[in-house]
Amino acid sequence: MVRDEITVGLAEILEEVAGVNPDDVAEEKSFTEDLDVDSLSMVEVVVAAEEKFGVKIPDDEVQNLKTVGDAVSYIARANA
């Protein structure tokens, strides 16, 4: 799965879970600073992403996912 596809998938999740405009979602954006996703919404995003991409993202890993790009990289690696 290429990075762009993962980003589009994450944008869909972010819109559904946290009401984020998909046009605002890009790899360099920070979840908390730029997209206003708080820590609890981030948990919901992660669980939705696990389902959508068929990967496991443990609790300890969530805090390392600062930007959309971090999440894309993690999912791409886990999918490889």
Added chain:
Amino acid sequence: MTTGSKILSVGHYQPPQVLTNDDLAQIVDTSDEWIRDRVGIVTRRVADNETVADMAAAAAGKALAGSGLTAADIDLVVVATCSSVDRCPNVATRVAARLGIRSPAAYDINTACSGFSYGLATVDHAMRAGAARNAIVVGAEKLTDFTDWTDRSTCVLFGDGAGAAVLTATAAGELPGIGPVLWGSEPDKGDAIVIEGWRPYIQQAGQTVFRWATFALPDLARRACAAAGIEPSELAAFVPHQANLRIIEPLARKLGAPNAVVARDIVESGNTSAASVPMALSKLVERREVPAGAPVLLFAFGGGLTYAGQVVRCP
């Protein structure tokens, strides 16, 4: 022969002192907006000199007064709490002494926030076994004794209070009012909520608990309905543990109970652990929001991580 048990009456007690989000913003770096956004709490009550036993007895007394029974009828007292400072005597015997209940079986149980549903279950089981006829079950907590007022991630969450129910054994042919319990725990996540050690404080891995609560509980809550032979759509009310409005609302939505009044006492009372379910139920009954006899799903969860839920008939 007893076929089960039912709730005759409920009651609750909260200490008079109200702590607002603005009050908390004076002592830690937080704000009304942050607390409302993250957990939905607006106020909580704080006990000053009152103990867990004082609050438990006050709630139990109210429930007993509304039950049509007297202290002499009660042969079992169960108190769910994780925050009683005194180790002995237990809270249940202190409640019995305060209410003039002369010789009841009396025990405390500690399953943290899920305690009231565990208490209802053990009392229902005792009645089915013929070991008790009339009982009082209390959930009572003074979590502010264990609150770290310098930790902004936890000190905004908790409050004090107590809720109680009077139960009686149902007669042959009578519809049981307490459905089968769906209970269990996830011990490998036990470290997510702790009040441990000597002179302890409550510590919580909020995201771990939130993840578990939001994604494991809907299925468990549905199974508690199924155990009682009830469809979620038939529920007149849903009273989950009052931990976070952002757990309560998605849980209610995923449960699929569009006709149910959903308890949201957390807004006024904060998280009161084992007291939250009986207090919220008592307030719904007091405000006549649920018809007598209607099915209500109680579902409690928390430290351990333990959970228990059952469908009850509203008193």
